[in-house]
Amino acid sequence: MAESDLISKVRGSKWSLKGMTALVTGGTRGIGHAVVEDLAGFGASVYTCSRNEAELNKCLKEWEGKGFVVSGSVCDASSRDQREKLIQEVASFFNGKLNILINNVGTNIRKPTNEYTTEEFLTLMSTNFESVYHLCQLAHPLLKASGMGSIVFISSVAGVVHIGSGSIYAASKAAINQLTKNLSCEWAKDNIRTNCVAPWYTKTSLVENMK
Template sequence: MPHELQGIDSLAGKVVIVTGGARGLGRSISDGFAMAGAHVVLAGRNRATLDDAAAQIAAAGGSVLSFQADVSSEDSVEALCAAVVEAHGRIDVLVNNAGINPWYKAAEDTSLEEWRQIIDTNLTGVFLACKHAGRVMIAAGEGAIVNISSVAGRVGLAKTTAYCAAKGGVELLTRQLALDWARKGVRVNAIAPGYVQTDLTEGLLAHPVLGKRIVERAPMGRFAQPSELVGACLFLASSAASYVTGQSLAVDGGWTAA
């Protein structure tokens, strides 16, 4: 008998952790899962931001919990996963969205401290969340992980050495974990966005030189809206992608097509 075709509606009732899920792109992803009927767990460092996002999702009828966590700390990530299992009994989906890119510097001007801060959050944080949520999924025999990568993991971007290195690591980590866990019921995929218009990129977009340069370089001539990434994330997390693992889906307006 052919495999039953299912789609986004298969996410109803699933327990979904979204790191960095209370603001920017993560917030749009959290809203998308909540609208699909999932039990959304917001994870982030700022308690006030988490509380505000959780209140708004709940007011819109979503099922939501929030936990303060720092993905660069293994103790914090382990505690997060344990708290989610205690609250919901399982972890069905992990979206590794938490990330930072606070510096625009040439490699020769980047300090070791700045390098480590970006690597610790953007790469080590993804590994730690995959490790601890993955253990829960492996024990259950099923689960889906979606890592938010970047075009910076596929092509070089000027003066973002540590960020490009971290996202390149996320791309290959995604493939490697997919191989390890394919027969354990856990799918691991990634989304590689281009530039997305959020509060974190407002200054870049408004910059008279850099913002104009990026818009002119983008084939679609603009930054993405956060909502334009949600469909790809929901697809990869759902049973519609049941035979998809180890893949990175570019949602970049054509940036890497050139």
């Protein structure tokens, strides 16, 4: 069975996300783009963001043509002010409730440990870890209000074992792995599930740019 046929069969099953709301950060490329399409394909109403306005508008138009319910706005997830604005927009769009938060945004600068500058360290940690930590804090009231919240972090195998992707990138992903464990226990009482996906190398623009 072809992959497209399998996806269509699964989406046509009784399992559905109709009525559910989701925020996917960095949803215009790579893994984030695929996640948006899957969630929308299963019937969820999806909100996403990107730093690139032209790219975002292009994707929104394509999704509309596919019959997907997807909206979005421009946001640099590494900016605290823009993260706060994003969650305000999501709260308004979904009437104060959010079922699913997919923390997908991430970047990398791959080089030997001794060659990293302070600025590069801060860029990697703020984009990969600080942003998702803060977004969880901001989204917590919305997830709790939904009565059935779910957080999914997109981590990496690099956060578990050494794969040559750079020590700072690996450290940021390892921090995400531990944050997942903590929140899964701490926020269970609020009916918020917390999980983490740790992919191997995936053919996305991030990987292509590291070659």
